Amino acid sequence: MSFFANQFANVVEWEEFRDDMIFWKWSNREIKKGSKLIIRPGQDAIFIHNGKIEGIFEAEGEYQIASEIIPFLSTLKGFKFGFNSGMRVEVLFVNTKEFTVKWGTKNPVLIPTPALPGGMPIRANGTLNFKVNDYVTLIDRIAGVKESYLVEDVKIRITSVLDQLLMKWISREGKDMFNLQANAFDIAKGIQEDLDMQIMDIGMTITGLQVMSFNYPPEIQEKITKVASYEMVGNLQKYQQIAMTDGIASGNVKGGGTAADMAGMMMGMNIANEMMKNINANQKPASESNSAPSSPTSEGKKPNFCPNCGAKNEGANFCPNCGHKLN
Template identity: 25%
Template sequence: MAFIDGIKRQLRSVIEWENPDPDLLLAQWTENGDEIKNASKLIVGPGQGCIFVYQGQVKAIIEDQCMINLETDNVPFWTMIKKFMQFFESEHKAGIYFFRKTKILDQKWGTTSPIKYQDPKYHFPVALKAYGNYSYQIADPGDFFVNIVGSHNQMRIDDFRNILSARIINPISDYLAECQHSFADIDANRDEIARGIAIKLAIVFRKLGFSISDFRIEGTDFDEDTLRRINRIADLTAEAQAAQAVGLDYAKVQQLDALREAARNEGGGAGLGMGMGAGIGLGQGMAQALGATTSPAGADSNQTVAKLTELKQLFEAQLITEAEYAAKKQQILAKF
């Protein structure tokens, strides 16, 4: 059966990539030197190119759609082939390969592992995950064959996707280190980041014979440790803004929170003593936070109104409890 198949291949007279698999980037037409010598016609279809390889080296490439009569037409591509095949012997290796010239559109990419870099604003390690899409095409068939195909007889679109996924981490890491975007700025600057990464990827893949285009970042995410740090920053920022809204220094608010928490710790005899002491400290801390002082007789009633207003803002901001609000209000009114 193998002998019959070999005879059939040698009888083929047309070199052509007919009905190519849509998932193929490159496919070998033959490695049979006699089949190449006996061919009478070469057809390169739309969006195709053809490579002639002799003894492992690319000797001729044609990228234009054409139909060549190999017996009469004087075409440089075939002239080069005939030059080598004139002295062809069976132990020599000669091959014809067809490749896809058209752009491969809307390919998905995603980081296989988190990209780690130092946040330039908050100075903590960030681990970023990202995904998106891109398009590409074979730009230099010779470099593509030498650097990617090698001894393989075909190359599939999935094969290239794996190559890109393995090589995308370093360009993204390098760009994020250069652009100095904090984690909070990533999504707002995705287009800018994508353009910067695309430039770095273009340099890497041009050496492999490919051109990258339409590179986009569709979404980003962070690992659990980074999210925990981000949420902590968000909580602290919200608390600081709430304190500012009622005219308090954030450090004073933290002191009040610590005193109130200690006052609630009243479990057991020792705990009771701690709770009482913390309660006294709480009253003192509130007085300091509100700027309470012993007013001389006949003080302006506007000062009392201001303190009551500030006290109410603390209560509405949920920085003190209802009981604390009532006790302190009574204390202010008693001094009026």
């Protein structure tokens, strides 16, 4: 008898396991005497009978269903296997790991700002983490009608509302529209709380959300970078000089126009003035040093030596050697 019974025995296991699969249902098959259950690491096995959870098994390993599983099922403890009889149950295998999803805005999110009447178009991207945390709700809302469920299914649900939540939390926390990265943590925290409410009703929870970067239109980003470089100068005059230099280097300021000519002339004059200041500063010490020795003669004092022959003078008006006048 046992030989014929065991030939109908089967193995209850997750046959189509995928890393991106949240759950998979073993169903529409009859469990016979001698059948066994295999639970692999990162899996939970939930026995369901007539739409009701009979038992949840979390420890990995291999179990004999007749002796190690049925005695723990809530309403099937007294079930007895016969020669040809078995029991029909569904076994839902759940992936218990935390899933990571990369996200990004499908279209630019228009954030209201007084500077732009149509709103500031901003894109953002990052990652989020979620996992299953409520088996009863999961079975009631999804597993009761689906044989499997993928990470991509959850991602579609999340990204459908992500753009609106991004707009909400940037407007609330983004005090500086041109430096949103400084508020990225608070923005991400707010979005996570709202997203958690969105997937709570399918038995899952958001365990983390990160905003990696905010992206502005290229022309806006260029202006932000340029303004930051000017602020580093910290001087209005230098700001104007750099702005003028940028304009000439880029070809935006060219000759032929009155404004351009005036700008070029003013810039040339400024450069010339700076050069003259440097020259005068360098020449001043030399001129002062040259005028110093002449001061004694200008005051009527006799030189100690004759400028004509070099003979020593003792205060006479004429050189005693060559007769050269000394005052």
